[in-house]
Amino acid sequence: MIQNHSHIELHRDIIALRKALAESKVQLEKLIHEHFIMKEEKKQQLHYAYDKHFNSFEIEIQRKALLNSEIQRRAELLMTKHQRGEKLTPELIALINKVVDKEFDAIKSRMRDLLVNGQQTTNMRTPLNIHTSLSKLYKDLAKKLHPDSGADPELTKMYWLSVQRAYDSKDVHALHALHTLICVDMEYDKDKGLDGTFTELQVELQNIQDLIKKEQESILHLKKQIPFCYELGLNDASWIEQHATTLKQQIKHFEHEINKANETIRLLTGNNWLLEQTTLEEHDPSLKEKREYKEDFIDATYFSGRH
Numbered sequence: 001m002i003q004n005h006s007h008i009e010l011h012r013d014i015i016a017l018r019k020a021l022a023e024s025k026v027q028l029e030k031l032i033h034e035h036f037i038m039k040e041e042k043k044q045q046l047h048y049a050y051d052k053h054f055n056s057f058e059i060e061i062q063r064k065a066l067l068n069s070e071i072q073r074r075a076e077l078l079m080t081k082h083q084r085g086e087k088l089t090p091e092l093i094a095l096i097n098k099v100v101d102k103e104f105d106a107i108k109s110r111m112r113d114l115l116v117n118g119q120q121t122t123n124m125r126t127p128l129n130i131h132t133s134l135s136k137l138y139k140d141l142a143k144k145l146h147p148d149s150g151a152d153p154e155l156t157k158m159y160w161l162s163v164q165r166a167y168d169s170k171d172v173h174a175l176h177a178l179h180t181l182i183c184v185d186m187e188y189d190k191d192k193g194l195d196g197t198f199t200e201l202q203v204e205l206q207n208i209q210d211l212i213k214k215e216q217e218s219i220l221h222l223k224k225q226i227p228f229c230y231e232l233g234l235n236d237a238s239w240i241e242q243h244a245t246t247l248k249q250q251i252k253h254f255e256h257e258i259n260k261a262n263e264t265i266r267l268l269t270g271n272n273w274l275l276e277q278t279t280l281e282e283h284d285p286s287l288k289e290k291r292e293y294k295e296d297f298i299d300a301t302y303f304s305g306r307h
Contacts, residue, residue, distance in 0.1 A: 017201040024208040028181050031215040036162050038222055046227035049234045057247035064254035066104075071261040073100050078268045088269050137175040138167045140183045173218075177211045 051058075077096045081088060145160045159178060166174035222228055233239035 014198055014201060017198065017205060021201060021205050021208065024205060024212060025181060028177060028208055028212050028215065031212060031219065032162065032177060032181060033158070035215065035219055035222070036158055038219070038228065039165075040161065042231075043227065046231055046234065050227050050230055053234070053240050054244065054247060057244065057251065061247060061250050061254070064251055064258065068254045068257050068261070070100055070104055071258050071265075073103065075261040075264045075268075078265060082268050093269055133172060134167060134170060134175060137172075137179045138163065141175070141179055144182050173211075173214050177215055180208055180211055 074096060077099065078088060078093070081092065081096070086092065141159075141163045145156050145163065159182060163175065163178055165171075166178065223231075230243075233243060
């Protein structure tokens with residue numbers, strides 16, 4: 001009788017575990033779907049809403065920040081020459097400007113490389129020992145999500161895009177979560193008996209709960225990032241006004257720093273670099289080309305991160 005009672009209790013525990021597993025899978029599926037919607041739909045919507053209000057300010061901040069860095073560098077080099085007792089002739093000033101242009105060309109080149117190759121660089125840092133696991137998870141998912149599998153076309157499309165993105169970014173956690181949700185199906189194995197099934201169910205439940213926790217953490221982390229951290233504010237007129245004021249203050253700060261650096265240049269050379277730009281460009285046409293290229297670069301850079 002005791003053995004039968006234990007047998008019945010074990011059956012009940014297995015039923016409870018299966019129910020918990022089913023509920024956990026539903027929760028994991030909802031989290032994966034939420035993550036998908038955030039990255040594939042809401043992100044672009046929020047970028048559009050943000051740009052609608054602040055696009056011109058953000059671009060102007062980048063313009064002023066880059067200009068400030070260049071002016072500060074010119075002032076620094078001029079001050080160094082002055083402190084060494086060298087005479088700041090027009091030729092020396094033009095030479096210093098060329099040096100600074102060359103420095104900032106290198107900086108902008110590195111920025112372009114990061115923008116273009118950022119994903120590739122991330123992938124190169126991926127530990128080699130996860131490649132086998134990635135390939136296996138990817139192949140299993142590909143089989144389950146094949147059009148001939150009979151799965152819901154809309155769900156298949158959503159999951160397949162998530163699988164592709166996770167594989168491209170070498171995100172083992174995301175692939176594991178999708179694999180657990182789509183591919184794992186615990187069935188009773190008569191050869192192992194109830195004890196074996198019970199243990200396997202416990203392990204699987206713990207795995208899914210771990211995946212749920214990681215998915216929740218990923219979503220929470222994403223919500224703290226731009227543009228998601230702006231979601232509530234973009235529906236609040238007072239926040240929009242306040243944020244615009246903050247951006248304007250940043251622009252004024254850079255303008256103040258630029259004016260200070262220009263004043264230093266004026267005191268050192270008797271001329272303001274910005275006022276003398278046209279004159280210098282007449283002597284060296286390449287300076288004008290670099291200035292125009294810089295302006296185009298800023299416009300391109302601002303939008304480069306919008307995926």
